[in-house]
Amino acid sequence: xxxxxxxxxxxxxxxxxxxxxxxxxxxxxxxxxxxxxxxxxxxxxxxxxxxxxxxxxxxxxxxxxxxxxxxxxxxxxxxxxxxxxxxxxxxxxxxxxxxxxxxxxxxxxxxx
Amino acid sequence: xxxxxxxxxxxxxxxxxxxxxxxxxxxxxxxxxxxxxxxxxxxxxxxxxxxxxxxxxxxxxxxxxxxxxxxxxxxxxxxxxxxxxxxxxxxxxxxxxxxxxxxxxxxxxxxxxxxxxxxxxxxxxxxxxxxxxxxxxxxxxxxxxxxxxxxxxxxxxxxxxxxxxxxxxxxxxxxxxxxxxxxxxxxxxxxxxxxxxxxxxxxxxxxxxxxxxxxx
Numbered sequence: 001x002x003x004x005x006x007x008x009x010x011x012x013x014x015x016x017x018x019x020x021x022x023x024x025x026x027x028x029x030x031x032x033x034x035x036x037x038x039x040x041x042x043x044x045x046x047x048x049x050x051x052x053x054x055x056x057x058x059x060x061x062x063x064x065x066x067x068x069x070x071x072x073x074x075x076x077x078x079x080x081x082x083x084x085x086x087x088x089x090x091x092x093x094x095x096x097x098x099x100x101x102x103x104x105x106x107x108x109x110x111x112x
Numbered sequence: 113x114x115x116x117x118x119x120x121x122x123x124x125x126x127x128x129x130x131x132x133x134x135x136x137x138x139x140x141x142x143x144x145x146x147x148x149x150x151x152x153x154x155x156x157x158x159x160x161x162x163x164x165x166x167x168x169x170x171x172x173x174x175x176x177x178x179x180x181x182x183x184x185x186x187x188x189x190x191x192x193x194x195x196x197x198x199x200x201x202x203x204x205x206x207x208x209x210x211x212x213x214x215x216x217x218x219x220x221x222x223x224x225x226x227x228x229x230x231x232x233x234x235x236x237x238x239x240x241x242x243x244x245x246x247x248x249x250x251x252x253x254x255x256x257x258x259x260x261x262x263x264x265x266x267x268x269x270x271x272x273x274x275x276x277x278x279x280x281x282x283x284x285x286x287x288x289x290x291x292x293x294x295x296x297x298x299x300x301x302x303x304x305x306x307x308x309x310x311x312x313x314x315x316x317x318x319x320x321x322x323x324x325x326x327x328x
Contacts, residue, residue, distance in 0.1 A: 082136035
């Protein structure tokens with residue numbers, strides 16, 4: 001990609017992007033505005049992919065809610081993503097960047 | 113027809129940024145200017161008033177003789193690209209004057225002219241959004257246009273029948289785009305939305321002729 005585009009993107013990107021990798025169990029703090037009230041809604045789950053680059057980079061977090069898999073994709077540089085805290089690292093760091101195989105697994109085999 | 117803010121630019125590509133409320137704004141990055149005023153068209157002499165600007169200074173061997181001599185007479189450098197922009201009045205413009213991206217302000221509504229990407233000779237599906245035939249069940253009519261008329265009466269194809277044609281590589285104007293950011297130092301403009309043409313394509317940016325308020 002063009003250097004000019006990259007320079008332009010830099011000014012829109014967060015300077016201190018929280019450090020986390022695929023496989024980490026993270027707590028995403030997402031800002032929600034209800035009327036005039038602002039509150040932070042956490043979403044806890046496992047990071048299964050990073051996608052894109054620059055300002056448009058996103059990551060997907062997967063968790064199991066009432067036995068059903070739920071995935072949410074967040075824009076990494078969005079002002080609404082206030083913070084991403086790493087709750088736990090995987091015991092065995094996966095050797096691939098996209099952890100889609102976790103979708104087919106349940107229970108113990110879905111743990112890394 | 114008449115406009116006071118104008119500039120030549122090169123399209124650099126697209127990106128996006130977030131507003132405070134988290135909404136995403138898609139923008140095209142333009143490397144705009146610097147442009148030099150290389151000539152003025154005066155109503156008394158030329159019958160209309162316009163400003164001729166040059167973009168991208170060129171070495172002598174890249175410019176043809178008439179343009180070179182014209183630039184010499186005007187006392188300016190020769191440029192690769194020359195364009196005229198109509199203005200209501202000429203006062204304020206002088207030959208040799210430099211224009212850069214700071215002529216625009218954030219929030220300005222502009223019309224953008226570019227040359228769209230060439231698609232070569234395109235069939236009816238790409239050119240006119242025709243439907244495609246079945247690929248299976250023995251069909252031979254997959255990307256063909258189908259019938260183009262009737263029979264002995266009228267015995268001809270009506271004018272305007274949509275057919276395959278050379279598509280793209282044509283001058284296209286996009287009206288009422290909003291300038292989202294101006295970087296005078298680097299000569300950059302960020303314009304909301306897409307702009308016709310490939311990266312590095314020549315773009316004309318000018319204040320909108322019929323500005324329309326945009327929904328947020």
